[in-house]
Amino acid sequence: MKTIVQKTLLSLSLATALFASGSIFADDYVIDKKGAHASIQFKISHLGYSWLWGRFNDFEGTFSYDEKNAAGSKIAVTVNTKSVDSNHAERDKHIRSDDFLDVSKFPEAKFESTSYVEGSDGKAKLKGNLTLHGVTKEVVLDIAKVGAGKDPWGGYRRGFEGQTRIALKDFGIKKNLGPASAELDLFIALEGIKQ
C-alpha cells in the first residue's frame, strides 16, 4: 500500500519534471562568458552605404539541449546594456543615452525562448521574447548548430549561432537614423559548457 503511494508520487513528480524541463535527458549548459567563447553583435546600416558593427561585451545565459528531443531546448540570455561597444567613445555614449538604449533606465536586455524547431539540416528556428529598452516583443532567430563534443580540458561543449532582424521603432527607440537604418541585424554566437 505504502509502496504504491510512493511509486505514484514518484511517477507524478517525474512527470512534472519531464513536463517542466521538456525532457529529463536535456543537458544544461552555461554560456562560456569567462572564456569569452560567445558574442552578441549587431550591424546597422550607415546611411545605406555601409555596415556599422557593434557588440555587447557583458552578458550571461544558460541553455538546455537534448539531442533526442531538440524541441524541448530552452535558452535564456541577459545582456548588460551599458556594455555596448562600437569602438567609438562618443557614439557609445550616445547609444547609452536616452536617444537609444537609455541604459540607466533599462540596464538589462533579455531573451527567453518559447519554442525551438530544429530541421534535419542543422538549422533551426528559435522563438522567444526579447526585452529591449523596456519593451518585450516576440522575435524569431534563425539558428545554425555549429558543433558539440568533448573539450581538451575534461568538459563538454556545444555551440550555436543565430541571427534575427529587429526594428528600433518596435522597441520604442524613436531616434531616427534615416530610412536605411530603421532596422538592425542581431547576431549571437555562443558556446555552452555542460554542467
Place this chain on the structure above:
Amino acid sequence: MLKNTNESFGLVSKSLHWSMAIILTGLFVVGLYMTGLDYYDSLYHTLPWWHKSFGLLTVLLLLIRFAWKLSNAEPEALKTHKKWEISLANITQKLFYFLILLIGISGYFISTAKGKGIEFFTLFEVPAITAELEEERADLIGGAHELMAILLAVFVVLHVLGALKHHFLDKDETLKRMTINKH
C-alpha cells in the same frame, strides 16, 4: 608694454584675457548647439571637431596664463575698490581658472574614453592617457562637463555685470585697465 606692472596689465595678459573670453563664449554656444544637432545635419561632425580643438587650445592658453601670472607683477586693485569687491574678484578669478581647467579635463576624457586621442586642429593628435573608462564614469564626466560649463557661463555673466558696474556706475578704471588704457 608686454609685461604687467603694479598698476597695469601688459599686452600679453590682455590678449590672454580677451582671446579666452572669445573662445570660451564660442565653445559654450557651439557646445550647447552641437549636442542637439540631427545626425543628418551638415555640421554634425564639423562642430564637435572644432569644439575639441578649441577646447584643447583653451587649456593650453590657461596653462600659459598660469605661467605668465606667476612670472609677472600682479597689478594692484584700484584704490577705489572696496574690500568686498576685491575679495569677490579674487574668488571669482580662482573659480574661473578652476572651472575652465576642470571643463577642459572632463572634455578630454569624454573624447578619449575609449583610449583614442584627440586631433588638435590638423596639426597633431593629443594622445589618450587612459586605456578605457568605465561607462558610468564616462557618462558622469559628460554630464559634469555640461553642468560646469553652465556654471561658468553664470559666473561670466556676473563678471561682465561687475565690469559694467565699475565702468558705468562707479566710473572707475577697472574695465579700461583690461582694454585700451595704459600699457
